[in-house]
Amino acid sequence: MSEHLTTDPEAIETVRELIKDIDTAMLTTISGERLVSRPMKTQEIEFDGDLWFLTKKDTSKYEDILQDPRVNVSYAGKSYVSISGTAEFVDDPARKKEMLNKIIEKILDTSPDDPNLLLIKIHTETAEYWESGSAIKMVTHLLKKAVGKTSDPKSEPGLNEKVDLSHAPKS
Template identity: 55%
Template sequence: MVNNTTSNLESIQTVNKLIKDIKVAMFTTISSDNKIISRPMQTQEVEFDGELWFLTMKDTEKYEEIISNPNVNLAYAGSSYVSISGTAEFIEDAAKKKEYWNPIFDKMLDTSYDDPNVVLIKVDADSAEYWDSGNTLKSVKTFVKKLTNKDTEKDRKEINDTVDFN
């Protein structure tokens, strides 16, 4: 029997370790005409705890896409590849916007954190997959784990495949 709390904590720690140095994720939404749209977005919180934070503007297509369908995917690429699926919601929190604001955003978004058009996106992760490629082993390991407490028999499956590229 898998201890869900320990298992989820270990999964979150693993994902945190893999994405902590990757600043930009490919943030994927679904458009109103069911097209899959990905764009680079800077992750605002370094410590992954099952939630990820982003800043955006309300007058963007991604805002409308999330309103229509809050299911999103985040892809991180670095020394490992991580794909996180979750549900996005908009948060109006002036203190958090100020905390996450970076002076680069002033120029990039041509505004400031207190602009009412600026909004936070909070993504609650449902699941994550990662492919960790070690340089010396030349292998790929795949691990699929449910990150929430909505654990089912299917969700407890771990897949550990090693593929040798030599």
């Protein structure tokens, strides 16, 4: 059975809006035969279909991505977003300087000119999101559904959408 992935620009914009205020993402890599997830600081740059993170070469995630660049990035807040894609390492001094702030410098024990510091660029392919509704909205919806007053899935709180990001406009 094939999944339906929307390419609707509104759905892509929804992904952007849902992740923009979530401070920490979980980056999942493939490590041998198992999956490993780690918290990563969400960068305060506009999401254009690619995701960016900072890391160092002397980490296991660096080795994992070298072996298999397939990754997943998940966000949890008022809503939930799961983004799949392919990672690559980028050594761009200007972008590193732009993305590195005092908190990340302290966490990574690094500076912008550290040769061990790299960017991870995630070329996103698909996203799936679940929007959360308020408890009252959810109960109201379930009551309407129970008495046959609604059948429009777009009206459901907790809306779930699968999004094709491979053609999202990149800046």
